[in-house]
Amino acid sequence: ELGVVYLLEGSFQKYGNDVRLIIQLIRAGKEGHVWANEYDRNWSDIFAVQSEVAQAVATELYASITPEEKKLIEKIPTASLTAYDFYQKGREAERKFSLVNLSAFSEFSLGSADNTSNIQAIERAKKMYNTALKYDSTFALAYVGLASVYWNKNYYKEYFSQNFLDSVLYLAKKALSLDNQLPDAHNIMGMYYGEKGDHSQALEEFDQAIKLNPNDWMAYYKKGDIKSLQIAASLNHGLELPIIIGSIALSYTDGGFI
Numbered sequence: 001e002l003g004v005v006y007l008l009e010g011s012f013q014k015y016g017n018d019v020r021l022i023i024q025l026i027r028a029g030k031e032g033h034v035w036a037n038e039y040d041r042n043w044s045d046i047f048a049v050q051s052e053v054a055q056a057v058a059t060e061l062y063a064s065i066t067p068e069e070k071k072l073i074e075k076i077p078t079a080s081l082t083a084y085d086f087y088q089k090g091r092e093a094e095r096k097f098s099l100v101n102l103s104a105f106s107e108f109s110l111g112s113a114d115n116t117s118n119i120q121a122i123e124r125a126k127k128m129y130n131t132a133l134k135y136d137s138t139f140a141l142a143y144v145g146l147a148s149v150y151w152n153k154n155y156y157k158e159y160f161s162q163n164f165l166d167s168v169l170y171l172a173k174k175a176l177s178l179d180n181q182l183p184d185a186h187n188i189m190g191m192y193y194g195e196k197g198d199h200s201q202a203l204e205e206f207d208q209a210i211k212l213n214p215n216d217w218m219a220y221y222k223k224g225d226i227k228s229l230q231i232a233a234s235l236n237h238g239l240e241l242p243i244i245i246g247s248i249a250l251s252y253t254d255g256g257f258i
Helices: 043-060 067-073 081-094 113-135 140-158 166-178 183-196 199-212 217-223 226-235 241-254
Strands: 006-015 018-027 032-042
Touching (some): 113 140, 140 166, 140 183, 199 217, 217 226
Antiparallel strands (some): 006 018, 018 032
């Protein structure tokens, strides 16, 4: 129904420090399994296994991997699995509120039970990201997470101030100083420049995010033109899809195509 050619299916088991990962590549339709493999590893090798699986699947699909892509695939986000665990908990907390409109749940506009729960989720995310940085102070993704948290907490409070969301820019630049290949950091910088009215710089940041991750629906969505919005809708079939489609409809309306 979605026009998908291949499905990637996996199961994961962990016993102490021993990990077993079972991966199957399935062709949609009647062909069934194309490829399957088991990976028995030590938990400390989990990032290396991710890279190994990604490259094995690409080989099965006869996909060519550029040296730049190979470098990104093999990149290890942090040497501390504890830091990575806290980062994932922060991401889980962030997913409890919308990532499409990051300004929607500022403390400045508390007024409903739903918004209170969103603020609680933001506070938990902040705590998890800061804890991750205690275990690895060079963990770039955690700084991006803190930038997102700061945006949510302070968007409305600082909207008319001279230093509107400057801390977001600082945290995003801090992340990029540690790892300049982070599409998430370029995304939030693009949003920052867009809010500041520097649209050419914003588009440059979004384009850089897409260059680093061609499947980055958020970058396409934030670019905002009708073609980019349609690409975003083709990439995201999750909870944000209705919002993306609504934005497409609005763009047609603004253009006179009721």
